[in-house]
Amino acid sequence: MNKKINLIIAAILFLSAHQGFGQEWIVPADKASISNPSEYNLENVKKGKSLYMLNCKSCHGDAGKNNALPLVPIPPDVASEKMHLNTEGQMYYKITTGKGGMPQFESTLSEDDRWRLVNYIMNYKPNGEPVLVEAPPIKAKLMALVNEAERKVEIFAEYDENGTFAKLKDAPVIISTKKYFGDLVIGNVLTDESGKAEFSIPETIIGDEEGYVNIIIALDENYEVDPLILEKAKVGKLKEIPKLIKGGEILWSTNENIQPWLLLSYLGAAGAAWLAIAYVIFLIIRIKRYSKL
Numbered sequence: 001m002n003k004k005i006n007l008i009i010a011a012i013l014f015l016s017a018h019q020g021f022g023q024e025w026i027v028p029a030d031k032a033s034i035s036n037p038s039e040y041n042l043e044n045v046k047k048g049k050s051l052y053m054l055n056c057k058s059c060h061g062d063a064g065k066n067n068a069l070p071l072v073p074i075p076p077d078v079a080s081e082k083m084h085l086n087t088e089g090q091m092y093y094k095i096t097t098g099k100g101g102m103p104q105f106e107s108t109l110s111e112d113d114r115w116r117l118v119n120y121i122m123n124y125k126p127n128g129e130p131v132l133v134e135a136p137p138i139k140a141k142l143m144a145l146v147n148e149a150e151r152k153v154e155i156f157a158e159y160d161e162n163g164t165f166a167k168l169k170d171a172p173v174i175i176s177t178k179k180y181f182g183d184l185v186i187g188n189v190l191t192d193e194s195g196k197a198e199f200s201i202p203e204t205i206i207g208d209e210e211g212y213v214n215i216i217i218a219l220d221e222n223y224e225v226d227p228l229i230l231e232k233a234k235v236g237k238l239k240e241i242p243k244l245i246k247g248g249e250i251l252w253s254t255n256e257n258i259q260p261w262l263l264l265s266y267l268g269a270a271g272a273a274w275l276a277i278a279y280v281i282f283l284i285i286r287i288k289r290y291s292k293l
C-alpha cells in the first residue's frame, strides 16, 4: 500500500518536472531568430499596451513596478532584465505557446496582436529607446455639486502646481453611479479653460425606491485624485419594487402568509442537509478512532 503511494508521488513529481516548472524555457533556434514584422512605433506600442492591460497585466503586473502575481516561476516584469534576455522572436514564441503558469495566446490573439505585445515589451528594454513615455500622475483635487432641478453635475478641478492649486484644464472627468456590484460609468466630460465642466445626467438613470442616486466623480489614470462621492442626489428614476403577490395568489412574501407545503418542504430539505453533515462528522470521528488502533 505505502509503496504504491510512493510510486504515485514519484510519478507526479516526475511529470511536473517534465512540465517545466522552474526550468529553463528553450525556444527552437529558427523561432528565436525571427524578426518582428510589426514596426516599432508609438501606434503599435500603444496598441500593444491596451492588449497588455487586458490580457497580461493581471499576472505580470505594471511595467517597472515588480508587482506580478506570486506564481511559480514569477511572471517577469516587462521592464526586467530577465524579460529582455529574450530576443523578440523568443518573446513571440513564448506568448504564442505558453508554458506552465503562462497561458498560450495562439488561439486567442492574432499574430499581429502578439507581435504588437512584443513592441510594447520592447518599449521597456533597459537602455533602449522608449517611444511611449509615461509621465508620473498629476496630483489633482475635485469639487462638484449636483443641480437637481436642471439634472446637472457641476465640476471644478484643480491641480497641484508646486504646492499651490491651479485650474486644471482639458482634464477628462469620469462620471459614474455607485451600484451594489461596482460602479457604472455614465459619461465623460473635459474640463474647460477655467477647470470647469458640466455633465447632464441622462434621464435613464435608475435610482433607489425614492429616486436617489450616488454619483462618483473621478479623473482618468493620469491623475492622482480622491474620487468625489455625491450621495443621495435626487435625479434617478424610481426603482420599481418587484411584485411578489400577483392576482391574489401568494408566491412568497413574509413568514406569516407562507404556504404550509412550502414551509414543510423547506424544513425537510434543511433537515436532510443537517443529517448529512452529522453523518460525515460521525464518519470522521470513526476514521480517527480506527487510525489510532
Ligand code: HEC
Residues within 6 Å of the ligand: 020, 021, 022, 023, 025, 051, 052, 055, 056, 057, 058, 059, 060, 071, 072, 073, 074, 075, 076, 082, 083, 086, 091, 092, 094, 095, 099, 100, 101, 102, 103, 105, 117
Ligand atoms: C495566468 C498568468 C499569466 C498571464 C495572463 C500571462 N502570463 Fe506571461 N508568464 C506567466 C508566467 C508564470 C511566466 C513564467 C513561465 C515560465 O518561465 O515557466 C510567464 C512568462 C512570460 C514570458 C517569458 C518570460 C521569460 O522569462 O522568458 C513572456 C514573454 C510573457 N510571459 C508574456 C506575456 C504576455 C505578453 C501576456 C499577455 C498576452 C502574458 N504573458 C500573460 C504568467 C502569465
